[in-house]
Amino acid sequence: MTGDDFGFSKGVNHAIARAHAEGILTSASLMVTGAASEEAVRLARAHPRLAVGLHLVVVSGSCALPPSEIPHLVDDAGRFSDDPVRAGLRYQFRGTARAELRREIREQLARFRRTGLTLSHVDGHLHMHAHPVLLDILAELAREFDIPAVRLPNDESRLMLAPGPGALRLVQSGIFALLRRSGGRKLRRHGVGYAERVYGLLATGRMTQEQLLRWIRGTDADLVEIYCHPALELEGEPLNGPPGSGPRELAALLSPRARSAVEEGGFTLASCRGFAPGRGPSLEAASPARAGAAP
Numbered sequence: 001m002t003g004d005d006f007g008f009s010k011g012v013n014h015a016i017a018r019a020h021a022e023g024i025l026t027s028a029s030l031m032v033t034g035a036a037s038e039e040a041v042r043l044a045r046a047h048p049r050l051a052v053g054l055h056l057v058v059v060s061g062s063c064a065l066p067p068s069e070i071p072h073l074v075d076d077a078g079r080f081s082d083d084p085v086r087a088g089l090r091y092q093f094r095g096t097a098r099a100e101l102r103r104e105i106r107e108q109l110a111r112f113r114r115t116g117l118t119l120s121h122v123d124g125h126l127h128m129h130a131h132p133v134l135l136d137i138l139a140e141l142a143r144e145f146d147i148p149a150v151r152l153p154n155d156e157s158r159l160m161l162a163p164g165p166g167a168l169r170l171v172q173s174g175i176f177a178l179l180r181r182s183g184g185r186k187l188r189r190h191g192v193g194y195a196e197r198v199y200g201l202l203a204t205g206r207m208t209q210e211q212l213l214r215w216i217r218g219t220d221a222d223l224v225e226i227y228c229h230p231a232l233e234l235e236g237e238p239l240n241g242p243p244g245s246g247p248r249e250l251a252a253l254l255s256p257r258a259r260s261a262v263e264e265g266g267f268t269l270a271s272c273r274g275f276a277p278g279r280g281p282s283l284e285a286a287s288p289a290r291a292g293a294a295p
Helices: 010-022 037-046 084-093 095-114 125-130 132-145 167-189 209-218 245-254 256-264
Strands: 002-006 027-030 051-056 119-124 197-199 224-228
Touching: 002 010, 002 051, 010 037, 010 245, 027 037, 027 119, 051 095, 051 125, 084 095, 084 125, 084 132, 095 119, 095 132, 119 125, 119 132, 125 132, 125 167, 132 167, 209 224, 209 245, 209 256, 224 245, 245 256
Parallel strands: 002 027, 002 224, 027 051, 051 119, 197 224
Antiparallel strands: none
């Protein structure tokens, strides 16, 4: 189980820490440019069993480099575009933007390294890391920064509760399925691991305890990541999801029913620290047939 947006706010940070200490969360994805990133690093050090990876931000967030060094990526305030489609097209077709993007990605990886935390995995805000240009860069930097695993979304609509996801979300899922095929080959060539199944895209902003249970009980995969966005809604802080969604996801992670479902399914709660290059986590499962990965 992975909590995204670690470092976004104090509310997110404390929800992730609690979900790890009291619930089934095993990993977090750190936004090194987030407003509360320093607190997130302190919390990670206080919870050494929490695996922490990089939540790469190249859309809807702040940059790591000075804005003057990457003028084709950010505005004067150092903010990336809030439009992932427009940003993706820019990264694909503008050579100047691609060169700046490589420097920015390197800087975010370097900033993570300077925290002293062990890098568990890399994923991205709004999944922009799965863009072919970005994935190329991550693959090229994998050896230098010891990237053990990268998230490749691979959801299943059959495991969604009714009412099902909208047409747009299903189209997005189809696009990510195509990106996964080429991305998987690329990562394997560079010795980078990825999970067999990754659940969360089709339920973004509306994950519940029942949805979590449906994923755990219904998957036919052995190496699974479920990612979510737990948060506390603190006065004066921005939200990283629809109102009420953060506390609802935190409650799901703390549910005794969720822990029981993990045990009954023969899964072992783990992280990308156990990933074997190119094939997913190599874990000692509770049952010989199952190994549950939570990068």
